[in-house]
Amino acid sequence: MSATGTxxxxxxxxxxxxxxxxxxxxxxGCPLRCAWCHNPEGLSPQPQLLVNxxxxxxCGACLKVCPSHDACAxxxxxxxxxxxxxxxxCGRRVAAATLADELREHEPFFARYGGGITLSGGExxxxxxxxxxLARRLRPIHLTLETSGYAAEADYRRAALCVDLLxxxxxxxxxxxxxxxxxxxxxxxxxxxxxxxTSGRPFVVRIPxxxxxxxxxxxxxxxxxxxxxAPGLEGVELLPYHRTAGAxxxxxxxxxxxxxxxxxxxxxxxxxxxxxxxxxxxVM
Amino acid sequence: MTERIQRLLDHVLDGSHHTLRRDVExxxxxxxxxxxxxxxxGLCAVLAAERPAFLPGERIAFLRTVRNLPQLYTAEExxxxxxxxxxxxxxxxxxxxxxxxxxxxxxxxxxxxxxxxRLPSADDRARAFLSxxxxxxxAVLDLADRYRHAAEQAGLHELAALLAQVPRAGARTxxxxxxxxxILHYALWCEGEYHNGLGRIDQYLFPYLxxxxxxxxxxEEAALELLxxxxxxxxxxxxxxxxxxxGDNGQSVxxxxxxxxxxDAFNLLSRLCLTASCxxxxxDPKINLRVSSATPAEILEAATQLTRQGLGFPQYANDxxxxxxxxxxxxxxxxxxxYTVAACWEFIIPGCGMDIPNIAxxxxxxxxxxxxxxxxxxxxDAFIAAVRDQLARxxxxxxxxxxxxxxxxxxxxxxxxxxxxxxxRDVSEGNRYNNFGIHGTGLSTAVDALAAIRQMVYEERxxxxxxxxxxxxxxxxxxxxxxxxxxxxxxxxxxxDPAADTLAAALxxxxxxxxxxxxxxxxxIYRCGTGSAMYYIWHxxxxxxxxxxxxxxxxxxxxxxxxxxxxxKGPLSVVRSFTTxxxxxxxxxxxLTIELHDSAFRQPDGVAKVARLVKYFxxxxxxxxxLNTINRDRLKAAQADPAAHRHLIVRVWGWSGYFVxxxxxxxxxxxxxxxxAV
Numbered sequence: 001m002s003a004t005g006t007x008x009x010x011x012x013x014x015x016x017x018x019x020x021x022x023x024x025x026x027x028x029g030c031p032l033r034c035a036w037c038h039n040p041e042g043l044s045p046q047p048q049l050l051v052n053x054x055x056x057x058x059c060g061a062c063l064k065v066c067p068s069h070d071a072c073a074x075x076x077x078x079x080x081x082x083x084x085x086x087x088x089x090c091g092r093r094v095a096a097a098t099l100a101d102e103l104r105e106h107e108p109f110f111a112r113y114g115g116g117i118t119l120s121g122g123e124x125x126x127x128x129x130x131x132x133x134l135a136r137r138l139r140p141i142h143l144t145l146e147t148s149g150y151a152a153e154a155d156y157r158r159a160a161l162c163v164d165l166l167x168x169x170x171x172x173x174x175x176x177x178x179x180x181x182x183x184x185x186x187x188x189x190x191x192x193x194x195x196x197x198t199s200g201r202p203f204v205v206r207i208p209x210x211x212x213x214x215x216x217x218x219x220x221x222x223x224x225x226x227x228x229x230a231p232g233l234e235g236v237e238l239l240p241y242h243r244t245a246g247a248x249x250x251x252x253x254x255x256x257x258x259x260x261x262x263x264x265x266x267x268x269x270x271x272x273x274x275x276x277x278x279x280x281x282x283v284m
Numbered sequence: 285m286t287e288r289i290q291r292l293l294d295h296v297l298d299g300s301h302h303t304l305r306r307d308v309e310x311x312x313x314x315x316x317x318x319x320x321x322x323x324x325x326g327l328c329a330v331l332a333a334e335r336p337a338f339l340p341g342e343r344i345a346f347l348r349t350v351r352n353l354p355q356l357y358t359a360e361e362x363x364x365x366x367x368x369x370x371x372x373x374x375x376x377x378x379x380x381x382x383x384x385x386x387x388x389x390x391x392x393x394x395x396x397x398x399x400x401x402r403l404p405s406a407d408d409r410a411r412a413f414l415s416x417x418x419x420x421x422x423a424v425l426d427l428a429d430r431y432r433h434a435a436e437q438a439g440l441h442e443l444a445a446l447l448a449q450v451p452r453a454g455a456r457t458x459x460x461x462x463x464x465x466x467i468l469h470y471a472l473w474c475e476g477e478y479h480n481g482l483g484r485i486d487q488y489l490f491p492y493l494x495x496x497x498x499x500x501x502x503x504e505e506a507a508l509e510l511l512x513x514x515x516x517x518x519x520x521x522x523x524x525x526x527x528x529x530x531g532d533n534g535q536s537v538x539x540x541x542x543x544x545x546x547x548d549a550f551n552l553l554s555r556l557c558l559t560a561s562c563x564x565x566x567x568d569p570k571i572n573l574r575v576s577s578a579t580p581a582e583i584l585e586a587a588t589q590l591t592r593q594g595l596g597f598p599q600y601a602n603d604x605x606x607x608x609x610x611x612x613x614x615x616x617x618x619x620x621x622x623y624t625v626a627a628c629w630e631f632i633i634p635g636c637g638m639d640i641p642n643i644a645x646x647x648x649x650x651x652x653x654x655x656x657x658x659x660x661x662x663x664x665d666a667f668i669a670a671v672r673d674q675l676a677r678x679x680x681x682x683x684x685x686x687x688x689x690x691x692x693x694x695x696x697x698x699x700x701x702x703x704x705x706x707x708x709r710d711v712s713e714g715n716r717y718n719n720f721g722i723h724g725t726g727l728s729t730a731v732d733a734l735a736a737i738r739q740m741v742y743e744e745r746x747x748x749x750x751x752x753x754x755x756x757x758x759x760x761x762x763x764x765x766x767x768x769x770x771x772x773x774x775x776x777x778x779x780x781d782p783a784a785d786t787l788a789a790a791l792x793x794x795x796x797x798x799x800x801x802x803x804x805x806x807x808x809i810y811r812c813g814t815g816s817a818m819y820y821i822w823h824x825x826x827x828x829x830x831x832x833x834x835x836x837x838x839x840x841x842x843x844x845x846x847x848x849x850x851x852x853k854g855p856l857s858v859v860r861s862f863t864t865x866x867x868x869x870x871x872x873x874x875x876l877t878i879e880l881h882d883s884a885f886r887q888p889d890g891v892a893k894v895a896r897l898v899k900y901f902x903x904x905x906x907x908x909x910x911l912n913t914i915n916r917d918r919l920k921a922a923q924a925d926p927a928a929h930r931h932l933i934v935r936v937w938g939w940s941g942y943f944v945x946x947x948x949x950x951x952x953x954x955x956x957x958x959x960x961a962v
Contacts (some may be wrong), residue, residue: 012854015884015893021856061764083760083767083833085851105780106856112903113896284886 002097005130008041008090008122010103016284018144018165020115023106025099027121027131028091032148033183034171035258036210036241040249042122047074047091050251055084062087090252096130100137107141116142116164125151125159135162146206149189149196156192157199165234166203168196172214173222181213181259190226197230205236206284211264217273224273235280238269285563288341289512293564295339296519297931301347304337310354315361320693320710322356323376324416327475327696329354331423334474336434338443339520344463344513345431345443346470348521353476356692369690372640374478376692377712379534379626379642381481382472382700383635385488388464391453392421395699402705410708413695417705420696424471425452458507461492462514468700470521475696478525479534479627482518482569483634486539486554493553504552511553512560518568527627529818529950531567531941534627540583541574541603544618550583561597562590567933567940571597572625576604577903584895591894591911592885596935599629599875600909602902606631609868609907613811615717628938629815629843629873629908630721635702638714639808640689641721641872644682645816647823648730648791649830649840651675656737656831657753664742667749671734672794679722679798679810686720689805718808721872724795725819726840728847731777731788732832736770738787740831756829759836771833771849778846780857785864796869813872814844814907817937821949839953842937844908845877848956855880855897863904875908876901877935879957882915910935919943919955 006028014022029045030037041048049072062078063069076089103117110116117138124131125147135143145159146167160166170189172178178186196203207223209215214223227233246256274281285293295301312329314322330350337347357365362375372378387395399414399421406414432447449456450464465482472480496502502510518535525533539557540550554573561571573587587598601623610620610631619633626632630641651674655661659670691712698704698711740746747755747766760767775783792814799810816823820840828836834849844862846852855878862876878897884890894911901909912935922929926944934943934954943951 010853012856013897015890016887021893021896059764061768080773081765081768083764083771085772085849109856109900113900115893115896282887 002095003130003133004093004095005099005127005134006045006047006091006093007099008092012106014118017118017120017146018116018167019142020110021113022115022118022144023103024118024120025103027119027124027127029126030121030123030148031126031150031184032123032171034208035181035260036208036213038242038246038248039122040252040254040256041090045126047089047093048252049074049078050088050090050248051253052086052251054086056086057084059083096133096137100134103138104141110141116144118144118146118167119163120146123148123150125155128155128159131159132162135159149192150184151188151192153188153191153195157195160196160199160201164202166196166201167206168193168203169206169208170223170226171208173219173226177214181210193226196232197227200232202232202234203230204234206239207236208239208241209266209269210241210260211262211266212260215267215269217267217270220270221273224277224279227274227279228277233279235282236274238271238281238283240266240269240283285512286509289509289516291341292339292513292516293566296516297566299523301337301339301520302523304347304349305351306349307351308333312354314354314356315358318412320413320416320695323475323693324419324695326354326356327420327471328423330474331427331471334427336427336431338435338438338440342513343442343459343510344466344517345435345447346466346517348470348473348524351524353474356476365690369688370686371690371692372643377477377694377697379479379481379630379632379640380637380701380711381483381624381626381632381634382697383702384465384468384483384700387451387468387700388461388488389454391451391455391464392425393452394454395705396421399699399705402708406708413693413698413708413710414705416693416695417699420471420475421699424467424696428452428467455492458489458492458496458502459510461489462510465489466514466517472697472700473521473525475694477694477697479527481534481624481626481634482537483624484539484541484622485537485569486551486557487543487549490551490553504556508556508559511556512564515560515564515566515569519566522568527939529936529941529947530945531936532627532939533568534939535568536570536572536625536627538572538574538601538624539598540579541576541601542607542621544622546621548578550579555586558586558590558598561595562593565593565595565933567595567942570939571599572601573598574601574603575898575902576602579902581892581895581899584898585891588891588895588898591880591913592891594882594913595933596910596912596940599625599938600898600902601625601629601631602905602907604902605868605905605907606871609871612868613719613809613871619716625873628817629875630813631871631873633717636716638701638711639717639719639721641719641811642723642815642817643686643689643720645723645725645819645823646675646678646682646795646812647725647819647826648795649726649733650823650827651678652730652733652737653756653827653830656749656756659749661749664738667737667742668734668790668794671791672798675794675798679802682722683802683804683810687805714806718804718806720804720808720810722799722810722812723815723817723819723872723874724792724812724870725816725823727788727792727814727844728777728850729830729832729834729840731784731791732774732847732850733830734787734791735776735784736774736831736833739774740766740769752831756831759829760833767833770831776832776847776850778850778852778858778861780853780860785861788861789865792865792867792870811872812870813874814867814870815872815874815938816840816843820937821953839949839956841877841957842953843874843877845957848953856900859897859901859904859906863901863906867905867907871907873908875910875938876906877910877912877957879912879914882913885913914954916955919951923951923955
């Protein structure tokens with residue numbers, strides 16, 4: 001029996017998700033609720049219907065095939081029926097074995113030209129058994145895992161040991177602010193980070209820079225302090241907030257209402273707190 | 285870039301030199317003259333009317349001050365000529381790359397002497413041709429003398445000294461060679477030829493550069509500055525060089541590759557050309573780069589730095605595929621190794637090719653469409669046979685329209701083509717290669733249509749061929765289910781799906797089969813290709829909906845690329861799909877086109893990663909590739925506010941132009957192809 005999981009996208013030719021050219025697979029479902037999330041379709045673990053009405057001609061084909069007009073069960077019947085491609089079923093239940101076969105498609109490319117597969121999300125660690133089996137089946141391809149670190153210690157360690165590189169996201173160094181902006185406590189993440197630092201496993205830290213939330217010099221200083229004494233730390237990547245982050249909410253019938261001003265100017269990303277500590281830092 | 289180059293660039297980009305131009309009324313009784321004499325009279329008149337002018341700070345002269353060329357033939361005369369023979373496009377010599385090197389080396393005076401020596405023993409035809417060529421040479425020398433004089437008067441001593449040497453005598457330095465090349469190229473446009481290629485500039489100019497460097501006369505930096513000035517000079521008059529769209533002017537250069545003996549020929553000048561284009565970010569000259577599986581990563585990365593600028597340069601051609609394929613078509617090995625591209629991407633041989641590589645185009649979706657409407661095909665195999673018949677009929681029809689093919693003479697361009705002076709014949713009468721190229725438009729649309737027909741008509745039996753024909757006429761009215769199926773429920777070319785890609789291989793083979801073995805009216809053969817030129821708009825307009833779910837009015841993809849209504853998985857899958865067919869059978873040219881979002885280059889290592897995609901394409905047996913770096917939002921903003929985006933450059937079909945100068949259908953098609961890329 002192969003473990004089954006839910007993913008929402010496979011993206012080819014990703015150039016910013018690890019070494020070389022990557023295929024990135026996005027796991028569906030995330031325990032965090034970051035106010036700036038730009039992949040809202042990754043939040044719910046359930047398959048969801050995405051509707052882009054901009055090309056809709058009101059032909060009615062979707063209504064004709066819908067078996068449950070009152071409550072969408074994300075069955076996908078309307079997706080195949082829409083001639084304008086307005087609808088997409090976001091979320092696919094798939095066995096690790098099947099997914100591994102699909103992802104192996106470009107293995108010869110990775111072997112010859114460099115690169116591999118990146119497991120991202122959503123939060124891949126929300127599906128730890130699926131993740132572990134998938135990783136095992138994808139070997140010897142180079143694997144990168146991107147995670148919030150919000151996971152049980154055992155799951156985190158198990159996952160970290162079955163990939164080559166960890167992209168460890170950090171959202172805020174302050175416990176109260178972290179809880180307020182992500183809906184999750186910081187402590188489990190810091191515990192996993194502590195282990196990661198001592199493990200010697202190679203990792204990169206990614207910090208989304210959100211205006212007025214975590215972009216102040218003092219906050220960056222605290223981030224940097226958290227990352228001292230980490231022999232496996234390859235560097236820090238700062239990801240300035242994109243104003244297009246809210247674009248996908250409407251497709252899901254959700255509203256993007258971040259509790260910060262998304263148009264506020266960002267403090268110019270300051271890499272100094274990191275470089276002062278000998279940590280390579282780049283702005284993405 | 286130096287400050288001087290920046291000033292020259294600004295000057296040319298803002299077009300302030302256009303005020304130097306004037307319209308001339310031509311009063312020449314062309315109708316009394318024989319065709320060759322008309323060309324000579326026209327060239328002489330234009331050059332005589334030209335007035336020397338210099339841009340501030342320039343070190344390479346020659347600028348068009350006469351806006352309009354004389355009309356050598358009235359519309360009635362051309363209509364009369366076209367009754368007895370086919371004349372491609374405007375009728376004159378176009379889309380070839382002459383061999384500038386011998387004339388650069390010897391100078392026009394030596395070419396003049398050579399012609400004079402041949403005159404006494406020449407037959408009547410040769411005497412007429414050679415005399416007309418002489419008049420052209422004299423007119424060029426006269427204008428160069430007037431330029432020299434004007435330079436002296438203006439105190440431009442360096443230019444005056446330069447023009448005292450070239451083009452009369454042979455060039456001795458890199459600077460002189462660039463000035464002489466500028467003059468020869470300029471004269472071609474004045475004779476009325478167009479899409480005048482510059483060819484393997486890094487090969488024929490390299491000896492001058494090398495000699496200067498060896499002698500300590502020039503540094504690399506100084507050489508780059510001169511080269512940049514030459515590149516800018518290609519943009520001085522290019523708004524007068526009209527093609528189908530502004531920017532479609534055929535000023536192509538080809539870098540790298542192997543020499544005529546097969547030795548690696550990428551050199552310092554190749555690299556300087558890449559750097560110059562990178563720094564200048566202008567649409568001319570159009571940069572092509574020959575590569576192979578042996579090309580080092582470092583060169584691909586240098587080229588990708590240019591891709592990053594968003595000009596659609598370089599366009600890559602793969603020697604591993606192109607050279608053997610040209611040899612198979614009958615090109616001599618040393619000529620095949622010397623290939624360049626015509627205006628866009630058609631592989632031609634500089635100096636000795638008088639191919640007409642864009643003489644006609646076959647709409648592949650139209651062949652499928654006619655089969656849908658006429659075939660009595662109980663099986664899909666029978667349907668494919670019907671498509672083959674339609675392709676063969678189209679080939680018959682095209683050949684029947686080309687039983688007599690003529691060209692208007694160009695005595696001056698002829699002396700820059702190999703063997704013409706010796707033969708005493710104008711190049712318009714032919715040269716070593718006289719092959720005709722046939723574009724194949726809309727391959728991916730045709731393949732997707734075949735995949736839809738196979739599945740919907742033959743496998744799932746959802747609809748019959750006559751019913752499908754009726755649906756195509758009504759844009760699938762009343763059947764959104766079948767439209768949805770056609771668009772999203774069948775395999776598509778570009779997703780590395782063998783179900784579609786094997787159809788692509790089969791269709792391209794059928795296309796090649798229908799042209800193989802046919803001889804053309806000028807003693808050459810036909811070569812088919814994967815290019816579309818502007819036919820991706822024109823042919824699409826001639827067709828209603830197609831079985832892949834493309835509706836009336838929607839364009840095809842340009843050249844060799846996934847259909848515009850297909851969501852592709854990504855560039856790796858596109859490369860896999862588009863290298864499945866045997867491209868050596870369609871070697872007229874026509875690049876796979878991939879658009880990359882500019883965020884690919886957000887980090888410096890993006891260059892190395894994109895270069896690996898190029899390498900993958902080469903190693904997989906692709907023939908020609910163009911990578912475009914664009915940003916949809918910027919294109920939309922440019923459409924809304926053209927004035928603020930005057931310098932936004934895009935790749936169109938085989939050339940790069942300023943986005944805001946394109947007609948809207950071309951703009952829209954580019955936006956549409958980008959939307960699928962993000």
